Structures are given as C-alpha cells and as structure tokens.
Amino acid sequence: MKIEKILLDHGSGGKLAHQLTTDLLLPLFNNPLLAPLHDGAVFDVAGGRLAFSTDSFVVDPIFFPGGDIGDLAVNGTVNDLAMCGAVPRYLSLALILEEGLPVADLKRILASIRNALDRAGVQLITGDTKVVQRGAADKLFINTAGIGLVPPGVVIGGDGARPGDCILLSGTMADHGIAVLTQREGLRFQSEVVSDTAPLAAMVQAILAAAPGVRVLRDPTRGGVGTVLNEIALQSKVGVVIDEALLPVRPAVAGICDLLGFDPLYLANEGKLLCCVPADQAAAALAAMRREPYGREAVVIGQVVAEHPGRVVMRTCIGGRRIVDMLSGEQLPRIC
C-alpha cells in the first residue's frame, strides 16, 4: 500500500508504523547503527560503549491515574536505554507548549519530571522550550533524548532469541493503556486501574547480573506485548509460543477490555519489560526480577521455538491454539 497521507494508524506502533519506518525513513537514513531498529542505538566511543535513544510524548490526557506526561517522558527514554542493556545517565528535555497552557499544569509536570529523574538516577543536562499558537499543539508535547553507558560484554538485540529460550514478562499487561483510556473524553469511567509508568534500568542490571546470557530485552509500549513478541520472532527468525493461562492481567483491566472489546496483548505498558533468557538461566532471571520493586509479579509466559519462524502462537486456556498477529491499526471498540 502506497502511503499518501499520514493516518492515525501510522502512529499505532503496529504494522502501519512499521511500514512508515521501512518505506519512508530507512531508504534515506539507513546505516548499520540505525538498521536494527532497536529502542536505542549502541555504539563505541573512546573508552566505552554508549546507548543513545530519543522519544516524543503526546499522551492525551496529560494527567492520568498513576502518572502524567512528565514522568512518562523520563521513564520512556530511560527504558529505551535500559532495553539496550545500558545504565541511563543523561537526558535532554524539549518542551513544546501550546499558548494558553496553565502554568500550574506546567509546574505540576515539571515536578513529576524532577521526581522521575531522581527515581531513575539520571541527570537532565540540556533542554529547549518552544511555544506555538493555540491549536498548533495540544497543551504540551515533550521530547526527551538520553545517553547511557553499556557495561562491557553486554550484547542485547532484537535478533538474539534462540529456540529453547524462556520468555519472561515483568508484570501485568495493559495497565497504562487502560488507565489512559478510562480518562479519554467520552469514555470516562471509574476504575482502580493506574498506569504502570516506571523506570526499568535497575531491573535490567539485576537481570544482567543474575542471568548474563539474557539475549533480548524489550519494553512493550505501543502495540503491547503481542506486537513486541512478533518483532522478536521476525528479527530473530524464530517462533514464539505463549500460554494464555500464564499471561498476567489485572482483573479490572481484563473486565474493561472485555467490555470495550480490547485485547490486553495489544495495549500499551510503560513500566514492563519482556526478556528472552536461556532456559538454564530463566529461574535466576525470574528471581532477580521479582526482587525488584517493578518486577514483583514477573512470570514466564512462553518459549522460543524453532518451528513457525516469524510467528507467535498462543496456547489458549481451553487447549486450543491460535496465532497472535502484530497489531494492525488502532484497537477500536466493538459495535455489536
């Protein structure tokens, strides 16, 4: 399909977003560091290896249960660096403000940025602010970029999964997606669901220490666990099998998903990670994750297999099997 106009689906993190990157961006900018299309790039500099990543934040609404656009902007980039195996160190912050934004809102967001920086142990070392006229942005957009140090010997990539590896997930799925959704205009309803936004770098270092053979680390943000598992299967040229009965979903999240016709496999997480670990190190990795504050509910959700390369298959609760495809298009509510 030829891209003629940008549609909202191009930003969904699913198939169209993937197409936008491969059709429009890669042909112009491709190089060996960009090509892996990982969450961040890892490269050598004199005396060490650095990870570098950037991310923009346009969440609506800007305040939601469990967080706001400020801590999301810090954790998002911190986590992208962490998924390279790096220890995040420095962040940049660029604010694009809409004319008329209440300063009280801005102050509240800056305070949560401050808190998130402290929690993640990173320093803000450069920044920029722009203001655009009313309507040219929606309240505020944030871009952050970050640099982290990759410890010697750490090699993490989306293409590293091998048959036999265990797939671990650090906690429940879809909390962020549902927390934001319940605040959307026209869909407001009472729920106990809060966003899981959290920095994951400390957990990554704990996993690396306990299971040095860890091969893949990914944070399943937009597109959710289902899309990230597909990316791992494609990039590593392996099959993935997951068990429905093992997938952790909070009851409230499961209920809201049932009601609105969403699949938690495709909803965003902002404080969870997926890792592929050789089977003999899986127990150690799992124990390390569960000792971390953001990994207490970590579980094994499946295995990497040699069969059906590029495909993710789910064993359902009742013993059936079905494909878990990459998200195509935004998830939309049911109408009957």
Added chain:
Amino acid sequence: MNESSRLFAEAFRDPALAQCLLRSIERRATRPMRLMEVCGTHTMAIFRHGIRALLPSNLTLLSGPGCPVCVTDTQEIDAFIALSQREDVIVATFGDLIRVPGSYTSLQKESAEGADVRVVYSAMDAVQLARERPDKTVVFLGVGFETTAPTIAAAVLAAREMGLANFCVYSAHKTVPAALSALMANPAVKIDGFLLPGHVSVIIGLNAYRDFFQAHGIPCVVGGFEPLDILQAVDLLVAQIDAGTPALANGYPRAVTADGNQRARAVLAQVFTACDARWRGLGPIPGSGLAIRPELARYDAAQRFQIAVVEMPPPKGCACGEILIGARTPPQCPLFRKRCTPMDPVGPCMVSSEGTCAAYYRYHDANGTG
C-alpha cells in the same frame, strides 16, 4: 471487576469442562455437519480461543452475516462519506466504521482531508457533542443490530427531550431474524444448524426466532461468548442434528430470556419501525432494516439530508458477499492476504474487528493453527 465476578468469568474457561464438552461433541458428530455462527462476536471468540482446531474434522463452522459493519451496503457507506464531506456536519460514529472503504474513499481518509469525523463510544456522546456544537449538525451513523439499536433509540429520545435541533441519526440498522430467513431462501447456503447470537438475543429474546424456526425446522441454539458457552451451544446443535430432532434452544440462559429485554424493546419500537434493507452479500431483504418513525423525522438524517448515491459494482474479485453467507471462506478469496489486508482493506469483512476475513487474517494460518 471484583474477585467473585472474576472467578465467575474464569469458570467459563475451565479446561477440564472444555474437554468433557469436546468429547461429547466428538461422539455425536458422526457425519459431516455444517454450523453457522451468525454473530461476529462469536466468530472472533471462536478464533481467539482456538476452538476451530479442537473440533472434530467433520464439523464445519461457517461465519454468517453477523458483523454489522460487514453487512452495511456500499451505498450506505457512500452516503456516510457524503455526509462527512458537508461543511455543516460533524459525523459521529463507532470506531469500526471509519476504515470501511466506500466506492472511492473511507471516513478515515476523509478525516485526513479535513472532514470532521468523531469516534464515539455511545450515541449519547454524540448528543452531548451536538449540545456543545450548536453551529453544526451532528449526524450519528446508526450501524448495528438489535443489540446497539436501543441505545441509539434512547439517544434520539434524549435529544427530543432536550429540544436539540442539531442532532440526527442515519439509520442503517439491521435485524437478525429477517436475515436468517433470507439465508435459508438462498440456494447457495447449506447449513445444518444455527448458533444464534447471544447479545442480540438478550434484547429480542428467544421467542423472536419462533416464527423462523417453525418455518424452517432447522436446529437453532442461542450461545454465549465464553469458550464453554460456545462449546455447549455446539454440543446442543450437534446433538439435535445427530438425533434428527431440531429445536429452538437457549444455551445462554444466564443472560437470555424468552421475551428479551422489554424496556429496550419498547424504546426500540418507539423510535424505529421495520423497513426493507439492503445487506452486503444478501441483497435486499424485506423488513430487515430499522427506519426512524415518521413522527421523529427531524431526527432522521436520511430525511434531512437528501443524499444521492450512485450504485457501484462491488470491488473486483472481492468475495465478501459469498463469505457473508458461508458459501466461501476467506482463504478462497483471490484478494485475501494479497490485495486485501487489515491495513488496506478492499471489502468490509477485512475491516471490522469482527469481520470473518479479519479473524482469519489475525488468527488463522494455512497450517491449520487457529
């Protein structure tokens, strides 16, 4: 959802009970049997739980015309798009509809061109939008079966109560029992039993199928949507077919009653009246649509905006029409997975999340998984 309701829901996914039902189905499915699930939510649930692969091979599950977006005629989609192109109109719709291609374009593409198209989660949101935007007329696109139609009827009544002049509905609603009769009249359709829709039946009740059942004497079972609900309904159907004793049975008694939801039916009758409707795949079916009653004409977008649309042939090669009646399966369509994908759908069965082609695309591969 609290702990007890979670346990309640999980009880309908119990693997041991599923095995019991599967063994029972296997025992009774002694010859080839073709069942049709009429509801898109059933189609999706069957795939999501991997039920097809668990059933004996001589049992075929066909997906029927039960996805409201899929059976919406191209001319109706073209009318929706024509409305969205008007400067004085805001179109409000459920989400699934925005990607459905009309003859030339879709609501999503028109939205990228500047049309004001809003995705809402209930018709009342569209009423609220009309209150906030007195400068525009908000047209709600009424697509769906008896499940959603009462909520849209209630929104019309609420708008009248508020004296809102700038809210109206373009009704492309369809009703299920009339479509069942049309299916049976089609010689291309070969079905041994119907898995009847759960949600629709909550509203209309089991008795709404009585005339249809008496006319055709075909096994009919209303089913719920959890894996055990579906397996139980299939088991009941297979038992009826095996024994040669067709019946109209309720396999979803925790939600479906004989007479349905009286209040919803009353609201429905207050706002809508039966009309002839065109279904994609089935063509015109007498009495299978819902039109806004003449006394509420000011809330009827079809009356307010005389939209003229030209009849266009269906997209070349698209088999949606045959897929909707179970005469072909998606992999038998030449466009499936090639020219037609969820990212760039040709036919409506690929667009809607409850469409048969979308279900096959997402959950099924040629190796028989799913």
